[in-house]
Amino acid sequence: MTDNRFPASVFGVGSEPDARFSLANERTFLAWIRTGLALLAGGVALEALGLGIHPGFRLAASLILLVAGLLTPLQAWFGWKRSERALRLGEPLPAAPLTLVLAVAVSAVGVLVLIGVLVR
Template sequence: MPAADGRFPRTLFSVGGEPDARFSLANERTFLAWIRTGLALLAGGVALEALSLGIHPGFRFAASLLLLVAGLVTPIQAWYGWKRTEAALRTETPLPSAPLTVFLAVVVCAVGALVLLGVLLR
């Protein structure tokens, strides 16, 4: 069915067939989970700076900056991941991977290391 029903983005909904609603809804839940992750990363970055915890200021700032950057990039991953997965569902092709998962794992490890060093070296 073409996207004459007003769904966005039109280019996506005009391709392939209509997938099982359960799969589209699961894709939407995954999108929302990525959004929640981005919000949590942003909140963590703001909290590190706003609460002025007993962490070395340089390490605290670096960890906060990493969290904020990751929090800003994550919603982009959410959108493109949702769109790519929905397209794969509609065209019955293999599901794509999420390219930012390794990036986020590295960022979270780096933040943990920075906070640990910041506490030890204060």
């Protein structure tokens, strides 16, 4: 019997893991997607609402949020694939490489907004 599930690079290797682990991996994927949506919404809202923040700092913070929001679904997809494949092969779960990037991005946004409020 062949496995026709997508992607074949994940489902074509190893053995079927406990469904609870696959479902937990899917919930993590969805959490990353929600995070990406929140970052995008924050970037749009920050620029659209104005909020009395210096325009240059506001724009920079908005752009960082938008870029982070665009990168996060990529983290979600590739993280899901790598984790599901590791589960199927009985290997240790991989780390999420974009977590540091996102933490730095959100911190930078906080600093930009703070400075933007102080210098307006």
